[in-house]
Amino acid sequence: MERIRVRFAPSPTGALHIGGVRTALFNYLFARKNAGDFILRIEDTDSSRYVEGAEQYIINALKWCGLKFDEGAGIGGPHSPYRQSERKHIYQQYAEQLVDDGFAYYAFDTSEELENARTAGDANGNTFVYNYTTRNSMKNSLSLPAHEVQQYKLQTNNWVIRFRIPVDTTVSVDDLVRGNVSVNTSVLDDKVLWKKNDELPTYHLANIVDDKLMEITHVIRGEEWLPSLPLHILIYNAFKWKQPQFAHLPLLLKPDGKGKLSKRDGDKLGFPVFPLKWTAPDGEISRGYREDGYFPEALINFLALLGWNAGTEQELFSMDELIRQFDLERVVKSGAKFNIDKAKWFNQQYLKTKKNEELAALYMPVLQEKGLNPPPRYVAKVCGLIKERAVFVSDFWDLSYYFFMTPENYDDKAVKKYCNDTSSDILTSISDILSGISDFSAEKTEQAIHSWIELQGMKTGAVMNLFRLAIVGASIGPSMFDIITLIGKKETLFRLETFLWFIQH
RNA sequence: GGCCCGUUCGUCUAGGGGUCAGGACGCAAGGUUUUCAUCCUUGAAACAGGGGUUCGAUUCCCCUACGGGCUACCA
Numbered sequence: 395m396e397r398i399r400v401r402f403a404p405s406p407t408g409a410l411h412i413g414g415v416r417t418a419l420f421n422y423l424f425a426r427k428n429a430g431d432f433i434l435r436i437e438d439t440d441s442s443r444y445v446e447g448a449e450q451y452i453i454n455a456l457k458w459c460g461l462k463f464d465e466g467a468g469i470g471g472p473h474s475p476y477r478q479s480e481r482k483h484i485y486q487q488y489a490e491q492l493v494d495d496g497f498a499y500y501a502f503d504t505s506e507e508l509e510n511a512r513t514a515g516d517a518n519g520n521t522f523v524y525n526y527t528t529r530n531s532m533k534n535s536l537s538l539p540a541h542e543v544q545q546y547k548l549q550t551n552n553w554v555i556r557f558r559i560p561v562d563t564t565v566s567v568d569d570l571v572r573g574n575v576s577v578n579t580s581v582l583d584d585k586v587l588w589k590k591n592d593e594l595p596t597y598h599l600a601n602i603v604d605d606k607l608m609e610i611t612h613v614i615r616g617e618e619w620l621p622s623l624p625l626h627i628l629i630y631n632a633f634k635w636k637q638p639q640f641a642h643l644p645l646l647l648k649p650d651g652k653g654k655l656s657k658r659d660g661d662k663l664g665f666p667v668f669p670l671k672w673t674a675p676d677g678e679i680s681r682g683y684r685e686d687g688y689f690p691e692a693l694i695n696f697l698a699l700l701g702w703n704a705g706t707e708q709e710l711f712s713m714d715e716l717i718r719q720f721d722l723e724r725v726v727k728s729g730a731k732f733n734i735d736k737a738k739w740f741n742q743q744y745l746k747t748k749k750n751e752e753l754a755a756l757y758m759p760v761l762q763e764k765g766l767n768p769p770p771r772y773v774a775k776v777c778g779l780i781k782e783r784a785v786f787v788s789d790f791w792d793l794s795y796y797f798f799m800t801p802e803n804y805d806d807k808a809v810k811k812y813c814n815d816t817s818s819d820i821l822t823s824i825s826d827i828l829s830g831i832s833d834f835s836a837e838k839t840e841q842a843i844h845s846w847i848e849l850q851g852m853k854t855g856a857v858m859n860l861f862r863l864a865i866v867g868a869s870i871g872p873s874m875f876d877i878i879t880l881i882g883k884k885e886t887l888f889r890l891e892t893f894l895w896f897i898q899h
Numbered sequence: 900g901g902c903c904c905g906u907u908c909g910u911c912u913a914g915g916g917g918u919c920a921g922g923a924c925g926c927a928a929g930g931u932u933u934u935c936a937u938c939c940u941u942g943a944a945a946c947a948g949g950g951g952u953u954c955g956a957u958u959c960c961c962c963u964a965c966g967g968g969c970u971a972c973c974a
Contacts, residue, residue: 403974404974405973405974407973407974437974438974439973439974440972440973440974442973443973443974501972503972505972508971508972519900520900520901521900521901521970523901523970552972553972554972556972572904572905575903575904576903577902577903578902581901581902581903581970582902583970583971585971585972586971586972588972589972590972591972592972594972596971596972596973596974597973597974598974601974616968617903617904617905617967617968617969618968618969618974619968619969619974620903620904620968620969621902621903621904621968621969621970622969623903624903642904644904644905644967645967645968647966647967649910651966651967652966652967653967653968654967654968696911699911699912699923700911701911703911703912703913705913705914706913706922707913707921707922707923709922709923709924726911726912727904727905727906728904728905728906728966728967729904729905729966729967729968730910730911730912731910731911732910732911733909733910733911733924733925735910735924735925736910736911736923736924736925737924738924739923739924739925740924742937746937780936782936782937782938783935783936783937784936793935793936808934812934853933854933855933855934856933857933858933858934859933859934860933861933862933862934862935863934866934868934868935869933869934869935870934870935870936871934871935871936872934872935872936873932873933874933874934
């Protein structure tokens with residue numbers, strides 16, 4: 395059986411956006427599922443849109459997401475090079491071959507002439523299309539005598555090769571997610587395949603030639619490519635090449651459903667559209683999922699479920715589970731509006747399952763920035779107590795500051811709610827009891843305080859909330875006894891004393 | 900405008916001729932907890948409309964509406 399090979403083929407025109415990540419993910423899952431190859435090809439045939447740093451960004455982003463490619467830009471492989479600008483020498487012969495075989499032709503129209511034809515078309519109320527209806531009135535090797543064609547080719551440098559779309563034939567393809575798609579060729583236009591002025595192909599030619607040369611078996615890409623699918627089929631046929639299988643993925647839409655998510659959305663929408671922070675050449679900075687505190691596993695899990703589902707009620711998938719269960723047949727046809735709340739929920743789920751030590755390592759820099767340098771083991775214990783209350787590591791400080799410093803102020807509402815004339819006496823008693831305990835463990839302290847509360851016939855809630863207020867400064871956090879054990883006896887007594895002074899003044 | 904693709908709770912989706920139309924996020928209400936969060940329970944919430952076909956359509960077909968994509972010597 396033929397080896398499955400897929401590619402992710404972005405253009406280095408800026409940061410890779412989140413929809414691109416999803417496309418890469420589906421390619422990756424499909425490749426792994428079928429024990430095939432996943433290739434990264436850089437489609438940089440438009441030098442005017444080239445953006446410095448974009449390729450490296452794409453590679454870094456895929457790496458962060460855990461989408462390891464087997465061949466491609468940066469790592470090479472048997473079909474090197476994987477950057478189309480470095481493959482420019484191979485495309486012209488294919489374009490010329492198409493001309494020789496009658497499937498394409500030379501066109502000499504200047505951009506002004508094309509512009510004029512379009513405006514003239516607009517004036518008449520119809521859109522200009524370069525195809526069988528107009529090509530004879532344009533300047534090309536179909537309309538011009540041979541000697542003029544030669545002359546143009548020799549004397550000008552801005553001619554192109556256009557594909558000659560046949561008239562009134564139906565092209566139909568079986569798309570792996572959409573089923574049969576068919577189009578009548580009369581509505582297609584004679585797309586430019588190759589440009590003399592920069593000796594480079596356009597997307598359509600480069601894409602097909604490279605997919606053929608790189609032995610790609612499945613083309614999995616965004617739905618925005620569906621309209622050019624008939625053209626691509628026609629090109630494959632013209633070359634007499636076996637076409638790969640196609641799968642067009644539904645688009646990721648903006649949350650309001652008005653249009654697809656695009657790079658230009660930056661973070662105007664209130665959430666990142668890029669996996670990693672991106673600094674554009676003009677200095678504009680866009681935030682990234684990584685910098686916002688998302689775990690790559692959470693992002694991947696979230697993205698995988700946008701346009702695909704396992705058909706079960708499972709929501710949480712590791713990469714291995716995704717690989718095992720992925721199936722193009724279960725890809726949804728309709729576009730998915732982006733909902734960041736769900737992404738947050740996934741992050742929370744993954745955060746909860748992280749090891750305390752791992753979280754501590756992530757939290758440590760935050761603490762150090764505040765001038766704190768607690769022992770890692772202590773931080774790990776704190777993380778263990780607060781992690782299920784957080785969505786991001788960046789939530790940690792607000793949830794755990796009191797493990798690292800004596801509260802500087804006390805929550806007004808909590809003070810009003812829990813403080814009264816008996817508070818001083820209660821806290822003094824607690825202080826006395828605790829100071830008498832030498833083994834300051836959660837068990838021992840809890841036992842001592844609870845039996846005292848019981849003895850006094852008081853309400854546990856009232857006492858504990860007051861105690862919490864004194865130690866934490868607010869009505870938040872894990873078990874009081876876990877807290878005081880961690881901060882220690884001395885600090886606990888100090889905080890009680892401090893709070894006592896506060897309520898007495 | 901033309902062509903293509905799509906349309907199940909607010910969102911992501913399951914389902915598919917006869918279902919109480921299921922799950923998840925979010926939201927609301929209870930419960931657990933010394934607080935917050937977690938967790939548990941419950942609730943509100945959907946088949947775009949109209950025609951067919953059929954004993955029966957949310958499911959199949961057609962039309963309309965709406966949404967999206969494409970319509971470059973961009974990808």
